[in-house]
Amino acid sequence: MRFKDVFSIIGPSMIGPSSSHTAGAVRIGRAARQTLGEAPLEAEIVLYGSFADTYRGHGTDLALVAGLLDYPTDDERLPDAFAHAAQAGMRVELRAARTPEIHPNTAAIRLRGEKGRVFVKGRSIGGGSIEMVAVDRFDVKFTASYPTLLVFHADREGTIAELSGTLKRARVNIGHMQLDRESRNGAALTVIECDQAVPERELKRIGRLAGVARVRMIDLTAKEGIS
Numbered sequence: 001m002r003f004k005d006v007f008s009i010i011g012p013s014m015i016g017p018s019s020s021h022t023a024g025a026v027r028i029g030r031a032a033r034q035t036l037g038e039a040p041l042e043a044e045i046v047l048y049g050s051f052a053d054t055y056r057g058h059g060t061d062l063a064l065v066a067g068l069l070d071y072p073t074d075d076e077r078l079p080d081a082f083a084h085a086a087q088a089g090m091r092v093e094l095r096a097a098r099t100p101e102i103h104p105n106t107a108a109i110r111l112r113g114e115k116g117r118v119f120v121k122g123r124s125i126g127g128g129s130i131e132m133v134a135v136d137r138f139d140v141k142f143t144a145s146y147p148t149l150l151v152f153h154a155d156r157e158g159t160i161a162e163l164s165g166t167l168k169r170a171r172v173n174i175g176h177m178q179l180d181r182e183s184r185n186g187a188a189l190t191v192i193e194c195d196q197a198v199p200e201r202e203l204k205r206i207g208r209l210a211g212v213a214r215v216r217m218i219d220l221t222a223k224e225g226i227s
Helices: 006-010 019-036 049-058 060-068 078-087 159-169 200-207
Strands: 042-048 091-096 105-112 117-126 129-135 148-154 174-181 187-194 212-218
Touching: 019 060, 019 105, 019 117, 019 129, 019 212, 042 049, 042 060, 049 060, 049 091, 049 105, 060 078, 060 091, 060 105, 148 159, 148 200, 159 174, 159 187, 159 200, 200 212
Parallel strands: 042 091
Antiparallel strands: 042 105, 105 117, 117 129, 148 187, 148 212, 174 187
């Protein structure tokens, strides 16, 4: 079991009006953008539960869009996020929905960029902390409190060993790893939470491994002042 770090206890620097949910929404947006791997051109955001009920009053919509722009949680541009998104050429569609069984502070986000598309689902769990619970068609869970590696690959023998070996040679410590796959020998997603960001040269090496389709590094720590 991983021990909670200081961030998990005191949270990041945040802007109101509902600062904890504002910060959580920003971090969901940033995780979504980094999963896409480029600046989004189009964003479709669906809000559930209390996010759907109170997003205007709490600034959840502004915070999510600020995150899609890769702004940190305490960025002073957050109140004008929609204007900045328009200036950046990002088209945003946002709506509320009702699904009782979903966690009350959930956002589902579809993004399109110049090179690709992605779907993610995340939820704010309080104090600025989040859980990402879906990426594309895969059911995974990670908090983005640590640098997190996403490897989309074919389900084949030896892939996990090759991933682990590459990270070991780069002296990157693995804190937690999980895998979801469509079917045996089908497409799979491996999520690896690390103690430090994976260097770019190692990401390229992972991308060249047999069966690897794409690699994404989610690292929210630098702009939030977390070591």
